[in-house]
Amino acid sequence: MSPSETATTVTRPLPARPSAGRHAVALFASELHLVFGRARTWVTLAVLAGVPVLVGVAIRLSGSEGGTEGFIGQVAGNGFFLIVASLALSLPFFLPTAVTVVSGESLAGEASLGTLRNMLTAPAGRSRLLAAKMVALAVFCLTATMVIWLSGLIAGVVLFPVGDVVLLSGTTVSLADGLLRAFGIAILIALSLLGLAGIGLFVSSLTSTPLAAMAATFGAFIVLGILGAIPQIDVIHPWLLMYGWTSFADLLRDPPYWDAIVRNLWIQAAYLAVFYAAAWARLTSRDING
Amino acid sequence: MPVVTRGLTKRFRGGQVAVDAIDLEVPAGSIFGFLGPNGSGKTTTIRMLLGLITPTSGSVQLLGEPMPKAQLSVLPRVGALVEGPAFYPFWTGQANLLRFDAADRTADPRTRKARAGEALERVGLSNASGKKVRAYSLGMRQRLAIAVALMQRRELLVLDEPTNGLDPQGTREVRNLIRELAGDGTTIFTSTHLLAEVEQLCTHAAVMSRGRIVRQSTMADLRSELRPRLVVRTPDPQQAEKTLTSLGLTDVRRQDDVVEGDPGELPIDKLAAALVAADVRIHAFGLQHPSLEDAFVALTGEGFDVAE
């Protein structure tokens, strides 16, 4: 059998391929499946759902009325505040940890399994794969805060009386209005996590070890937190990732105070843009040896 | 030609040259054996072909289009298995297939499940399709990796050590599958360090050693160059050596009771007669065809499985 005999013969015609881009959504759906099709993700979400339950039960058992300042102190009087208090409590640690784990895993996990090369030869396209990863991360952030919102609502209704909501400004609004605002808070907190998600995605693009990516991302988060606690460098504080994280509470003013919220969203967008671009530069120029 | 490289070179950051200016030409419809000891640069070359790593210099043309520039339009027509099977262990075999297929935007989602079923059947994994890959043996993973490449009709299959980890039965099945696919007109580019595989399977071969292509030709040409040697076992080796040399054999060597040499175009029956005439007692007489292994060692200067 010599090569020239078989050179150009294709015995079966290849089926016509649909034009490129027709089924571009499938990758994004598959990414969501990858993130949410894992037991680890569900454990994480279950832990987050447990925050309002634990907080609520603790308050219920201790029976403390008043004394405590802030949202926590209002839970016993109105279960609605369990939603806000749980979101506020989850923001400094639980949610960033969850985002760190999922974002650190995103690219480094594929690299360590070797599936990254399968994805790229499929071909997913490096830029598109990165976009799909980021979209899945954003959906995870939103899901995480929504889980707390929902769990807080259920636990709040079960454990405490629920009624009209007193805003920070001292104005009283209906429960429906309050729930809508809490919903808005959940969205704002999810958006507040995007900067961190961007950092995680970038770090994840640097390594083939998911644990290293998670540790480095969480390390960056801790460092940013420490920088934010050093008064001598307060000039840079407004530019730190977490500076505007508590601005979500401005939704509970009458009327809502948007300036700090918008500023925080810009900060998140800036961090996301920089680190997403860096992740893009890294992934599209990286040699996939794993 | 489905695969053409020109001066393809990869120098790693440490300065080590893994692939050194290679020119590959894989003809359409061929089963192209890419042979070389471990560490000779085969996998690095395959990664460059598929756009996974960027060449330091040189060019790659896949199905007539430049890589990695045209990868999004070319790679859907190429099935690939690179350096061992890689899957999401927490997913079933079928789920893994669906994901890699979903990554290809030209793949039709409506037929995805059906195609996955066909591919799994073709590699004999239908019964294990619902099992998590974590529970698969290495051989099963290898088959699943081939199934990924079979999710679509491909014009080119790039297979890196496709029979690695398979038992003899599985190896035979995979080779038959490759022949079958080649029969359908798919060009197969398969790397291996198993000479037997190349001998049984391939129409063409390239031999790589220390980052360079030391030989590239059709198997027929390669075989024809392996010249048979005349081997004589005799209690009179000195006499035999003398006679054979005088008859015009070249490269005559003697060791113990064996004398051998290159007969060239000399008719073999006459040689036997001449030896008998010279009173050489013959215990054994015949032509010995050298194996591909001998050729391989001659080309690469090293044995199998020798890492650099």
Place this chain on the structure above:
Amino acid sequence: MGVAQRSRRWLVPVTAVAVVAGVGALGPVVADASPDLPGITAQDLLAKVQTAKVDGLSGTVTSSTDLGLPALPGMAPEANQFLDLLTGDHTARVAFAGPDKARVSVLDDMAERVLTTDGKTAWVYDSSRREAAKINLPARPAKPEVAPEKETYDPQAAAKKFLAAIDPSTKVEVSGTESVAGRDAYKLRLIPRTDKTTVGSVTLAVDSKTWIPLQVTVMPRTGKDPAVQLGFSSVSFDVPAASTFAFTPPKGVKVTEKTVPAAPDKQVTPPATPKKSTPTKPERSGRDHPTVIGQGWDSVVMVRGQVPVAGNGPLDQLLAKAPTVHGSWGSGKVLTTKMVSALITDDGRIFIGLVTPDTLQAAAAKAPR
């Protein structure tokens, strides 16, 4: 794609950093571009300011204070709740409707402090403590001197105080224009003629239409960053609805009620703007009739018997580190920041002022024992 092309990809994130930094750094500059306004003399501007009157306004006020010290020693301890308003950055919503309706909401982190009055009743509400205080005001206030807190946050009140301090010791000039809260404003700059004070300049941004001061900036003699900046970040001169100033205590909130006349607002009086207008401040907040030594920029306030008690940790540390000085007046410790200096004598007197330490010692020499 060669190595060069690959490294070129990193230009994208580098550009992203540059754009973000550019927007962050240059954005405010662009927004603060000097508007074109017809020229005006300082005298005319001062006159306009003093006669300026609006029926109402509402807006957001931000303050940023950097006196260089975490706490001001010698300050009345009960003012602690408001002490924080004098340090760091704060935002407040203010509303005003003449002559006696006002509302100030200090937007704290995840909390809010509200002070509102409709002229007859004043409410103080603290969301974090969930406490409200109702204060029944005298039927006819002697002066329309409404909410005490308003003096901290209403640029109009703050600016007027500065104008009161203007005398020959101060150079007054119109130093250009700027845009504040989206409005075109003249900058009126006051520069002390003495070098005994730590104040470099005080600048008012005066709205070119209503002649209301929109912003006050106090610059120290050394350094480029303002010691105090207080001004509107947004403002509207529409008269706010009367409901703005009403307050209904929410359910579950502890309400205390007081009826005044006798100086009821002492508890909630902030130590009014000590960083800006030295001479007036201690006279109002001190309990021991502080003595003012000197006048104008280099005036120094003397208070007796307010030596900080032991147990006030940070302050003790501060004093332990402070250098000891001696003079004809005795000996004591000197505390200085870039704006405020204090001299605490061993015999229990405290001298404080926006002046250099030398000026404090000179004042101490002149002071009555």
